[in-house]
């Protein structure tokens with residue numbers, strides 16, 4: 001999943017989707033889910049102009065269906081556009097917009113009630129990594145973010161492990177760290193949801209590039225990647241896929 005963050009005008013998003021057809025076709029032939037998360041303002045254009053098999057995710061949503069929440073967008077509004085994935089708890093939202101595990105939990109539950117796919121991001125800051133508390137932090141984010149969900153509700157859930165210190169920094173986590181933490185997350189998911197947790201996909205994110213994506217996607221506990229910078233340019237986006245098939 002490519003996370004475009006606050007990048008691309010509608011015309012630029014349209015330019016991207018108009019040339020992405022062969023890449024999406026190739027992904028589909030290899031049974032790979034592939035998509036992008038544009039800004040709210042580009043969602044409509046991307047849904048309408050993208051090939052039908054391309055996933056389109058929002059980068060955030062509100063958990064209430066409507067009301068006095070200036071500046072927010074509801075899940076029903078996303079649904080109306082044909083958007084059925086939504087990133088939740090990205091570290092930039094946690095850092096700059098004070099998003100808490102409790103708010104993420106409300107959003108995840110609301111998305112699941114609408115049969116949408118929450119792509120829930122977890123990961124430790126550099127300070128937490130250096131203090132050796134990565135697993136403690138990730139456990140709290142997973143347990144609190146998924147609180148009150150039942151085994152029958154989690155089959156559409158996707159988790160992304162994104163160490164904050166590796167996002168947009170070019171300092172990607174080693175494959176050992178990615179495997180260790182993604183495996184740990186799987187263990188927590190199993191504790192919470194039993195065998196149903198096997199349906200939950202776990203992604204790695206943080207400075208994934210065409211040159212290193214294969215190293216991550218061949219790890220036993222990594223099912224995919226959440227990619228920021230390298231998803232913005234069409235050549236690099238295509239190369240991400242080409243390098244894993």
Ligand code: PEP
Pocket residue numbers: 003005162166167168169170205206207208226227228229230
């Ligand atoms: C992200 O935005 O989730 C991300 C991982 O960014 P980047 O690939 O640029 O590090």
